[in-house]
Amino acid sequence: MNIPMIIKAVGFLAVLSIPALGFSDYVLHIAISALLWGFIYTGWSVMGRFGLVSLGHGAFMGIGAYMVTMLWNHAGITPWIGIPVAVVVSMAVGFMIGFPCFRFRITGHYFALVTLALSEVVRLLIVALRDYTGGSLGVTPDSVISADTPNSFIAMQFSDKVTWFYIVVAVWVVGLLVWRAVDRSMIRYAMEAVSQEEDAAASLGVHVTRTKLIVTMISAGMTAVGGAIYGQYQLYINPETTSGIAISLQIVFAAIAGGMFVQLGPTVGAVITLLLTEGLRQTVGHDVHGLDVMIYGAMLVLFIIYMPRGVLGRVIEVFENRTGGTSGPTTQPRPQPGE
Amino acid sequence: MLELKNVSAGYGTFQALFDVSLEVRAGEAVAVIGPNGAGKTSLLRVISKVIDLNGGEIAMEGVSLNDVPAHKIIEMGIAHVPEHRRLFPRLTVEENLKMGGFIASARSHFDERLAYVYELFPRMKERRHQLAGTMSGGEQQMCAIGRGLMSGPKLLLLDEPSAGLAPVIVQQVFDLVRRIREEGYTVLIVEQNIQQVLKVVDRAYLLEVGQIKMSGSSRELLENDDVRRAYIGL
Numbered sequence: 115m116n117i118p119m120i121i122k123a124v125g126f127l128a129v130l131s132i133p134a135l136g137f138s139d140y141v142l143h144i145a146i147s148a149l150l151w152g153f154i155y156t157g158w159s160v161m162g163r164f165g166l167v168s169l170g171h172g173a174f175m176g177i178g179a180y181m182v183t184m185l186w187n188h189a190g191i192t193p194w195i196g197i198p199v200a201v202v203v204s205m206a207v208g209f210m211i212g213f214p215c216f217r218f219r220i221t222g223h224y225f226a227l228v229t230l231a232l233s234e235v236v237r238l239l240i241v242a243l244r245d246y247t248g249g250s251l252g253v254t255p256d257s258v259i260s261a262d263t264p265n266s267f268i269a270m271q272f273s274d275k276v277t278w279f280y281i282v283v284a285v286w287v288v289g290l291l292v293w294r295a296v297d298r299s300m301i302r303y304a305m306e307a308v309s310q311e312e313d314a315a316a317s318l319g320v321h322v323t324r325t326k327l328i329v330t331m332i333s334a335g336m337t338a339v340g341g342a343i344y345g346q347y348q349l350y351i352n353p354e355t356t357s358g359i360a361i362s363l364q365i366v367f368a369a370i371a372g373g374m375f376v377q378l379g380p381t382v383g384a385v386i387t388l389l390l391t392e393g394l395r396q397t398v399g400h401d402v403h404g405l406d407v408m409i410y411g412a413m414l415v416l417f418i419i420y421m422p423r424g425v426l427g428r429v430i431e432v433f434e435n436r437t438g439g440t441s442g443p444t445t446q447p448r449p450q451p452g453e
Numbered sequence: 454m455l456e457l458k459n460v461s462a463g464y465g466t467f468q469a470l471f472d473v474s475l476e477v478r479a480g481e482a483v484a485v486i487g488p489n490g491a492g493k494t495s496l497l498r499v500i501s502k503v504i505d506l507n508g509g510e511i512a513m514e515g516v517s518l519n520d521v522p523a524h525k526i527i528e529m530g531i532a533h534v535p536e537h538r539r540l541f542p543r544l545t546v547e548e549n550l551k552m553g554g555f556i557a558s559a560r561s562h563f564d565e566r567l568a569y570v571y572e573l574f575p576r577m578k579e580r581r582h583q584l585a586g587t588m589s590g591g592e593q594q595m596c597a598i599g600r601g602l603m604s605g606p607k608l609l610l611l612d613e614p615s616a617g618l619a620p621v622i623v624q625q626v627f628d629l630v631r632r633i634r635e636e637g638y639t640v641l642i643v644e645q646n647i648q649q650v651l652k653v654v655d656r657a658y659l660l661e662v663g664q665i666k667m668s669g670s671s672r673e674l675l676e677n678d679d680v681r682r683a684y685i686g687l
Contacts, residue, residue, distance in 0.1 A: 300555065303544075303548065303551060303552055303555070304552075304555065306541065306543070306544060306548075307541050307544070307552050307555075310541040310542060310543055310544070311539045311540070311541055313503050313535065313539065314535055314539035314540075314541070315541075315552070316503060316523040316524050317501045317503060317523060317524075317526065317527065317532075317533040317535065318527060318552050318553055318555050318556075318600070318604070319524050319525070319527040319528065319555045319556035319559075319604070320524055320552075320555060321522075321524045322524070
């Protein structure tokens with residue numbers, strides 16, 4: 115067992131023990147949010163780390179949140195079925211947007227622009243279908259819990275934050291495992307090759323379109339799960355907080371800030387953004403509208419210029435340079451000593 | 454082994470190849486020579502199906518490649534070492550070689566072929582943990598050829614292996630090509646460095662503006678007055 119493993123194990127036990135430490139509901143809420151967003155950002159980085167920069171993941175989050183709530187409110191279908199349905203729909207949308215892009219080689223900035231449009235399309239659709247979705251006002255999943263029955267398994271509604279905490283921890287861990295599975299598969303090599311030299315990768319036998327689609331669909335599916343859990347936890351969703359440009363850019367910012375090339379980077383990004391938002395809310399309040407977004411924007415520029423590997427990526431890099439260790443391939447250039 | 458019949462290809466409305474027919478027999482080394490813009494690279498790219506075939510027929514060991522997509526060509530035993538190497542610059546040498554053995558049928562042979570490539574090019578073994586993009590041009594060419602060998606191909610397509618390299622290194626690259634030949638690979642090589650390439654191949658085709666203008670043994674082409682005047686400067 116090496117040092118990073120020990121740090122991970124201790125860190126994980128520390129996370130698990132958060133509810134037992136007697137924090138207030140507010141702290142628990144922040145912890146739940148950090149892990150849930152960490153999961154969503156991890157989902158984004160599954161494709162983002164390979165140069166498939168999506169500015170439209172709000173679309174998949176919106177699909178996840180709204181599919182599940184709509185199925186429950188209008189058809190009485192439990193979220194336990196709703197979530198898999200939402201994942202399938204989200205993957206199908208990922209396929210629909212990905213296939214033409216990848217087949218006709220829309221890459222880089224152009225791909226990002228296509229995805230940007232997608233997130234707005236989903237947001238506008240949610241608003242336009244207001245008879246069903248509640249439009250801009252948002253919607254609440256029909257509640258079945260009350261003082262007498264505080265929890266409903268079927269409705270996936272729990273009034274107890276500790277229960278939510280453990281659900282979200284489980285989802286987050288699954289997210290990290292998916293990230294690692296991709297990281298250790300041939301798909302990772304294939305995608306790194308594709309992102310660096312697409313034609314060369316194809317002539318080595320990489321089915322470029324299919325490989326990109328697999329990664330995109332995994333990412334879309336994960337984000338849909340995140341959106342669905344978000345809706346069930348908050349018991350309120352609206353188009354602005356689950357879809358559209360703002361949320362999509364927040365996802366990109368957090369994943370880059372934390373470090374999209376390392377497993378826990380997106381989670382660190384979630385902690386950073388939450389601390390920033392909550393910190394601003396407590397110090398500045400709501401008087402300066404849009405201040406957090408402005409700071410996000412400025413920080414994004416700074417991160418991309420000075421710390422493209424993100425906070426955690428940078429920390430690991432410094433640590434490795436000290437100890438002389440290597441962590442295998444990275445997507446960012448790393449100078450190597452010559453002869 | 455490889456046969457092209459009346460092949461036409463191009464990019465969009467621009468046609469790069471007109472009615473090109475050529476043949477590479479098993480065990481042979483064949484060069485396609487010609488000036489800049491003659492369509493030499495396009496010729497290899499159409500064999501690899503990286504660009505679409507507009508007409509004619511391509512067959513490998515009697516099997517038509519016309520409907521085979523780019524990522525399946527390597528499974529037919531054809532490895533393409535592209536122009537300017539096209540290594541994955543931010544992967545290490547060993548990872549680049551690993552990508553060369555990406556196809557399912559090559560993965561079980563990975564260790565033995567890696568050992569073989571390292572034996573052939575000991576320099577690559579020394580550099581195996583270095584990022585490919587940080588190596589010199591000659592080393593990168595070595596890595597690109599090694600990557601091509603990792604799939605265990607029957608036919609190696611080499612696109613301008615000497616391009617962009619210093620004269621001293623060019624010599625070394627042609628030595629590499631000679632060694633690949635001695636290893637028994639069938640080679641189709643495209644080159645502008647005509648005098649050098651004709652020394653390492655058996656036969657050659659002269660390609661000009663997308664058409665085959667001449668073909669023959671290397672000796673015939675070397676001794677041909679037109680070729681000498683136009684391309685060798687004698």
